[in-house]
Amino acid sequence: MKTILITGASTGIGRATAERFFARGWNVVATMRTPKSEREHDRWLVTRLDVTDADSIASALKAANERFGRIDALVNNAGYGLVGTFESMDEARIRRQFETNVFGLMRMCRALIPQFREQGEGMLINVASMGGRLTFPFYSVYHATKWAVDGFTEALAFELAPLCIRVKLIEPGAIKTDFYERSADFVHDRALSAYNAIVDKGMRRMRKAASRGAAPEAVADAIWKAATDGSSRLRYVVGADAKGLLALRRVVPDGVYRRLIAKQLLG
Numbered sequence: 001m002k003t004i005l006i007t008g009a010s011t012g013i014g015r016a017t018a019e020r021f022f023a024r025g026w027n028v029v030a031t032m033r034t035p036k037s038e039r040e041h042d043r044w045l046v047t048r049l050d051v052t053d054a055d056s057i058a059s060a061l062k063a064a065n066e067r068f069g070r071i072d073a074l075v076n077n078a079g080y081g082l083v084g085t086f087e088s089m090d091e092a093r094i095r096r097q098f099e100t101n102v103f104g105l106m107r108m109c110r111a112l113i114p115q116f117r118e119q120g121e122g123m124l125i126n127v128a129s130m131g132g133r134l135t136f137p138f139y140s141v142y143h144a145t146k147w148a149v150d151g152f153t154e155a156l157a158f159e160l161a162p163l164c165i166r167v168k169l170i171e172p173g174a175i176k177t178d179f180y181e182r183s184a185d186f187v188h189d190r191a192l193s194a195y196n197a198i199v200d201k202g203m204r205r206m207r208k209a210a211s212r213g214a215a216p217e218a219v220a221d222a223i224w225k226a227a228t229d230g231s232s233r234l235r236y237v238v239g240a241d242a243k244g245l246l247a248l249r250r251v252v253p254d255g256v257y258r259r260l261i262a263k264q265l266l267g
């Protein structure tokens with residue numbers, strides 16, 4: 001029986017993924033910052049893990065290995081969006097965004113890769129975003145983290161393939177989760193009034209687009225496919241918006257693409 005460990009499994013994509021693998025017979029280590037144990041089952045382990053806290057990672061891996069004997073797959077899902085005007089963001093906030101979305105994810109990879117190498121196999125599944133290959137206004141630092149995850153993951157896949165460690169990149173479009181409300185770290189200093197009109201318009205339009213997003217179960221499906229299709233495929237794009245925009249970005253010149261986005265969201 002296979003075991004999957006998922007970060008950020010309290011809500012949204014992480015939660016849907018945990019449920020999907022559990023329903024299909026895997027052992028699930030559902031890790032979260034604030035554990036809540038609502039299911040008693042020998043294939044289900046909830047344990048505390050904050051990706052910014054190395055001790056919590058070590059304890060979670062120990063608990064997972066003690067319970068299930070091995071870990072076959074890691075889903076690096078934990079993350080959130082720092083959103084707003086870059087000029088309003090202080091360094092602490094920017095560092096916190098990188099600390100979670102980039103260094104937290106790398107910390108998890110560093111914790112699991114030695115075990116996968118010793119096991120002779122394993123799978124790293126990193127949840128990036130369509131926003132790891134294209135951009136929208138007011139998500140500058142979030143995009144910087146997801147572009148970092150995208151490049152990191154693509155490069156890492158080369159060096160881990162000979163060790164039989166498969167690496168996968170999940171690229172969701174807008175997904176209806178807590179991402180846009182509870183989890184979002186929105187910052188805009190209204191005193192920087194030159195931005196106010198475009199912030200109001202842009203955020204309103206982006207929230208509207210997000211409200212038409214796919215369900216988190218669509219991402220769980222893609223993660224399931226990535227974990228089980230036996231292929232060496234790297235990228236799994238989820239959602240009609242992500243597929244359409246990434247295709248558009250490939251075929252139209254850069255300037256045309258950026259004018260289209262600006263017109264749609266700010267024009």
Ligand SMILES: NC(=O)c1ccc[n+]([C@@H]2O[C@H](COP(=O)([O-])OP(=O)(O)OC[C@H]3O[C@@H](n4cnc5c(N)ncnc54)[C@H](OP(=O)(O)O)[C@@H]3O)[C@@H](O)[C@H]2O)c1
Nearest residue numbers: 008010012013033050051078079129174175177178179183
């Ligand atoms: N929703 C979208 O449109 C969308 C699109 C593309 C990519 N994504 C990516 O998908 C991933 C999951 O987001 P979601 O949409 O499912 O949003 P979500 O429902 O807000 O879930 C985010 C999860 O990450 C956890 N988390 C945040 N900081 C953490 C930390 N330091 N350590 C451990 N866990 C932490 C949260 O835990 P708490 O419950 O403790 O806050 C929560 O479980 C993120 O990486 C996000 O960037 C989302």
